[in-house]
Amino acid sequence: MPGQRSITEAEKLVEEKLGGIRVRREQMAVVANMHRAAAAVRQHLENSVLREAExxxxxxxxxxxxxxxxxxxxxxxxxxxxxxxxxxxxxxxxxxxxxxxxxxxxxxxxxxxxxxxxxxxxxxxxxxxxxxxxxxxxxVGQLSDEECRRTADVLRRVVLQVEAHGEERRLALLDGAAPAPRRSGRRPRS
CATH class of the missing domain: 1.10.10.10 (Winged helix-like DNA-binding domain superfamily/Winged helix DNA-binding domain)
Structure with missing residues (x-):
């Protein structure tokens, strides 16, 4: 599992931190859990089947x-x-x-x-x-075949939303401006 905290502990900490802030919690939970699931799966596969293939x-x-x-x-x-x-x-x-x-x-x-x-x-x-x-x-062993199909369909719809409307949304959020160049997080040398 990525990180040191369980998903339950993380959810509790988020609730404590955001208790008074108006946010769309269900949507936040979906995106956060997609990220956590992707990271956990990636780490598991890299440390198991992909490791032996280097x-x-x-x-x-x-x-x-x-x-x-x-x-x-x-x-x-x-x-x-x-x-x-x-x-x-x-x-x-x-x-x-x-x-x-x-x-x-x-x-x-x-x-x-x-x-x-x-x-x-x-x-x-x-x-x-x-x-x-x-x-x-x-x-995904704890999911039935039907749950796998439904989950795949829901995730596909998320991808299609971003593919179909993401650029339009980005332009609206940035008032039509191009996004700032990505930075590595490093500070320029003085």
Whole structure:
């Protein structure tokens, strides 16, 4: 479990801290629990089935995207994996060094790069994914098949909400301004 506190302890602390503040608690609980669930699942899978393959979650997701979609432009892989192009560059370099992916120039646009799985990468995914899926099943083992379908549907609706209306919402919140550049959290050197 991520962190030192249980989900119940965290919920109690949030209630104590926000007791007098007007917030939409049910919606907050959904988003907080999605985050906590994602972090717990990711950590469990990295520390179990992905550990023996010496893969991080992000490396596995990149392999998955290229395995499912086939040869793909790096910008599309980054988009599908939910990571920045800069992060993909480092992950792809590591996977390429391990002989799992091949990076080549785009056939018609020299400014673009394409990723594909090597034979070794294909073999790894065919062997690893069934083990990964067994852990997925274990993680949701307390849910019935119907609860899994309903939960997947609800989460899909959350994703569709953000995909369909997120940009419009962002523009409204920022009065049409572009978002400020992301910062690493580091302070500039003096």
């Amino acid at each position: 893969l991080t979650w992000t490396a596995f997701v990149v392999l998955w995207v290229v395995w499912i979609w086939g040869e793909s432009e790096t910008r599309r892989v980054a988009e599908e994996a939910g990571i920045s192009k800069g992060t993909l560059t480092g992950v792809a370099r590591t996977l390429q060094t391990r002989g799992l992916v091949r990076r080549s120039g785009h056939p018609t646009d020299g400014r673009l790069a394409v990723l594909s799985l090597t034979e070794e990468g294909e073999t790894l995914m065919r062997r690893l994914f069934p083990e990964f899926n067994e852990e997925e099943a274990w993680v």
